[in-house]
Amino acid sequence: MSENPASKIEEKNPEKETSIPEETVSNATIAEFEENSITELKEDDIPKNIPAADDSSSRINKSDLETAGFTLDEFASLLSKYDYNFKPGDIVNGTVFALESKGAMIDIGAKTAAFMPMQEVSINRVEGLSDVLQPSEIREFFIMTEENEDGQLSLSIRRIEYQRAWERVRQLQKEDATIYSEVFATNRGGALVRVEGLRGFIPGSHISTRKAKEELVADFLPLKFLEVDEERNRLVLSHRRALVERKMNRLEVGEVVVGAVRGIKPYGAFIDIGGVSGLLHISEISHEHIETPHSVLNVNDQMKVMIIDLDAERGRISLSTKALEPEPGDMLTDPQKVFDKAEEMAARYKQMLLEQAEEGEDPIAVMTI
Incomplete structure (x- = not known):
């Protein structure tokens, strides 16, 4: 009767128990085991020229690195790229991995996860972190502070948006662009709007509308x-300038327009000409001297005026009735005569402007003749 092959294995390894139960071992299993067993090395199989561990020839020489295509200095520089040194003011990439009630945990590759407070998530008002961030999202973050005692950095998105908002606003100003913005509040001095997320102020003197300031909220x-x-x-804006520029595109110096007196000041009267306000200075009412505009004009008076200057940069339209007087003093004695002959006088005025320009003189000097 033949011996059980499994017993041979046990005889060869008397101190080692097989992990395979005897009753489950088959001839095929044993054959596979023997086929995959490690062959014992013979002395002739070991290389003769292996250096000892303390042999200097086994160490890497500087020349070895040079022949490898880079120097020790380049190798040190490469390593320095992975020596992270985070500083306040840096902008780094980070991965969102947790949204919490008070802020978000961000992985920026530091030894400890960085934290971004809720109030730093955006330059705009948001209901929650999920309005701006999503788990696993990768984006840029601004480092606000040094590491705290726990080695944690504080981050911000709002600071990045703030910096870039000012950059865009400066560019818009450079281009003299007209923007549209919604009024979200008013105060005694004017109205408040947001431009690129920044709070802007419109002084009351630069709001050109018949509405009360309080009624402007939610208007664009x-x-x-x-x-x-x-x-x-400081971000200060002008509604008046925008309207004047739009109106100026359809106006020209020397043109006669119909307007209504909207306000009278000691220095002159403000005339509404199609939704924008022009100034009829006291010196431009008549060739004759007058003590106060109130002696000649009343609020809501309808009248004809001539445009004598368009200042788009300052958002000002200068007006005159003096240049329309057929005779000096007519605005004081017979205003209707001035309005009836306004177009005729304006045509003469334009001709004088042309002549003055050809002679190289100041066209505005014509008004004092």
Whole structure:
């Protein structure tokens, strides 16, 4: 009777138990085991020229690195790229991996996860972190502070948006662009709007509308830039300038327009000409001297005026009735005569402008003749 092959294995390894139960071992299993067993090395199979561990010939020489295509200095420079040194003011890429009630945990490759507070998630108002961030999202973050005692950095998205918003606003001002923005609040001095997420102010003197300021909330207004100062956090805009520019595209110096007196000041009267306001200075009412505009004009008076200057940069339209007087003093004695002959006098005025321009003189000097 033949011996059980499994017993031979046990005899060869008396101190080692097989992990395969005897009753499950088959001839095929044993054959596979023997076929895959490690062959014992013979002395002739070992190389004769292996250096010892303390042999200097086994160490890498500087020349070996040079022949490899880069120097030790280049190797050190390569390693320095992975020596992360995070500083406040840096902008880094990070991965969102947790959204919490007070902020978000961000992996930026530092030894500890960085934290972004809720108030730093956006320059605009948001209901929650999920309005801006999603788990696993990769984006840029601004480092606000040094590491705290736990080795954690504080991050911000709002700071990045703030910097880029000022850059865009400066570019818009440089291009003298007209923008549209919604009024979200008013105060005694004017109206408040947001431009690229930044808070802007429209002084009351630069709001051209018949509405009360309180009624402007939620209205979208065309606006021009008056002041862009990031250091002082001042963004001042003009509704009047935007309207004047639009109107100016259809107006020209020497043109007669119909307007209504909307306000009278000691220095002159403001005339509404098709939705924009022009100034009829006291010196431009008549050739004759007058003490106050109130002696000649009343609020809501309808009248004809001539445009004598268009200042798009300052958003001003200058008007005159003096240049329309057939005789000096007619605005004081017979205003209707002035309005009846306005177009005729304007044509003469334009001719004088042309002559003055050909002679190289100041056209505005014509008005004083």
